[in-house]
Amino acid sequence: MKKLAVILSHPIQYYAPWFRYLTADPAIQLRVFYLWNFGVAESLDRGFGQKIQWDIPLLDGYDHEFVPNVSKQPGTHHIWGLQNPSLMQQVRAYQPDAVLMMNYNYASIYQFLWQWQDCPILFRGDSHRLFTESGLKATLRQIWISQVYRRCDRVLYVGKSNRGYFETHGVGDEKLFFSPHAIENQRFMDNAAQANVEAVAWKQALGIPAQHRVVLFAGKFIEKKRPLDLLQAFVQANLPNTSLLFVGAGQLEADLRSQADGVQNVFFAPFQNQSQMPRTYAVGDIFVLPSYGSGETWGLAVNEAMCLSKPVLVSNHVGCARDLVKAGENGLVFAAGNVDSLQVCLTQMLSDKVNLAEWGRHSQELIQQYSYIQMTQGLKQALVSLGIDYIDAIESTKVRNPIGKS
Template sequence: MKLAIITSHPIQYYAPWFSYINQNTNLELKVFYLWNFGITETIDLEFKKSIKWDIPLLDGYNYEFVPNVSKNPGTKSIKGLQNPTLLSTVAKYNPDAVMLIGYNYASLYRFIFQWNINQAPLIFRGDSHLLQCPKGWKASFRRKFISLIYSRFAAFLYVGKANYEYFTYHEVKSKQLFFAPHAIDNNRFLQAAEPAKKEAIKWKKELGIPDHNKVILFAGKFNSKKRPLDLLQAYKQANLKDVVLLFVGGGELETELKKQAAEHPNIFFAPFQNQQMMPRTYAIADLFILPSYGYGETWGLAVNEAMCLSCPIIVSNHVGCGQDLVKPYHNGLIFEAGNISDLTKLIKLAFSNSERLKQWSFKSSEIIQQYSYQQTTEGLLKALSHI
């Protein structure tokens, strides 16, 4: 079977999956990219820096970049991906099925409604959720519009429980839904785990963190969606002994974060770490926290990465992966998004029993084994068999 995959740009979480599919199935695969971010040096507006990923994103599978004529290329607006030749380019490949990863761009809207679904059915993979319940006439209109879009697809890959509920809310039938969990390149992180732990000891000294101190880690973009300021306030209020807070990354809130942390000796900062350094980043942590608020944190793949390095986890209840990856009192805790006092309480609870925290780290390692490219690919193959 010939499978075409259409996605915005090479992404460090997806590219290794495409390679896995190509090497471990009988599918003839071709990926159509609509933008070249991550391959060429490009400014990331949220990290506030120029980025080019330092791992290979185009190895091990067939791909093609479809010319993007947008004046402002990117994924921050519907007009950011405008690829007039997409339909004809995919048709020339003559696939048996087409999988779209996302749809909310000009090129993809055109493709969805112009593609001959009788010639090659469409599969959709997304990760949206409704962890904040939408209300009002706008929400009602949006529900009908999204349901109309989904009516063009024959099968859907859902990444977790919250995503499953999102699809059924938009009138997708359960028989069309196939579990294909969000995953990262687990093998790369697991193989790097031991050397990463040794590197983390050195890095800890370089950062000026005392050896005996435990580390709470925030790694990602310093923006309002991720809510690093909530974590900073909760950490201050927890007032823990021999526990430091480390922010790794960058973004629009960096100046404010450093201003509020200026007089606190146990809050540390490290700059953006590229992919090869991420195992070390998580290896330094005794607890990983993702306090995101709102719809934007559809999953939180940083949690997958942290769990590969045996991190206990605290997430807000707006983080899409929470229902799947975080088992309260087994490998972490879940707090009410935006509730700083609730987060403070859970941070204190996590560090109140060091032996229990160690057990949570083991449990994280066990849970993440079931969220790998193998399981994701099995879901894809079941969807293809269905259609």
């Protein structure tokens, strides 16, 4: 059994189940080093604009420790939000065979990257360059980021657009291994039947007509998510027997409600915690993520919706678009920031020519290939390539970079 240290900014609802999955693997001894305790206790979420505490276990079932954060303004919204002077000491005391990093743009992690020499460093990220930036600042940033990745012995990429990002920053093919983004698929699928029952009652409680199809947006009401684009496209489409449901909270909520005032069949529901997300997706007939810019690095809400057998409509700035959306099979992709393009796709998906149930089945079939199994396989392949011999190394190295460079 080999020791793997994971360094992560804070407990995250999408990663905690993966850490439990890794802990159950007899080949891996895992310890996660957290640099901040956000999400464990009730804390202000800047995106939602309110205090939240996730209602699923974030720390159960795997080995972890917190590294004291001495930042006067702790958080992940600025480089000095994570300052952890004892990080090197605590990781070294664990004596890992490899270190997996999931963030880099923070003071403590920069220090660790530049000083650590005890064992190989792996990096797993999800950034992309779907939103093109130019100018001196962008060029200098690219040079700097390329230097960061030179410090990493192996890099795990989550999808096609993310792979292109790493290649742009000089990461060679020999360092790249596919470790797809995944959520706790089984939890969502196991709860699907009950969620569908609950969704019927919730739809009625929200005042949405029973015969209406529901266009669903679930997430933070913030600029990068572009909920206002969706509202405008819905109004333009003027679809019969169709309602638009916004679920969430955030700084754009007042604008959304103001612009929706007087518009028929637009509904709002407050922030829903993790245990309620299966019901949230179940109430929708299609799920829409209209993000614009580089901020929507993947869009794990799309994974969640697909687990509930939902067709998906996403912008071409959403990181998962090239991987999870098969046009005409389980969804459509529209031009980010283009309300007319979004309106056309909405109209097409909700026409009589589209069998939404069939598209939803394709969604659920596809998302099963984006699970903790495939996520872990990529990690093991990278470790084996470094000479770290896991007990199932022979099987795990048979498939390399299955999604290729495209």
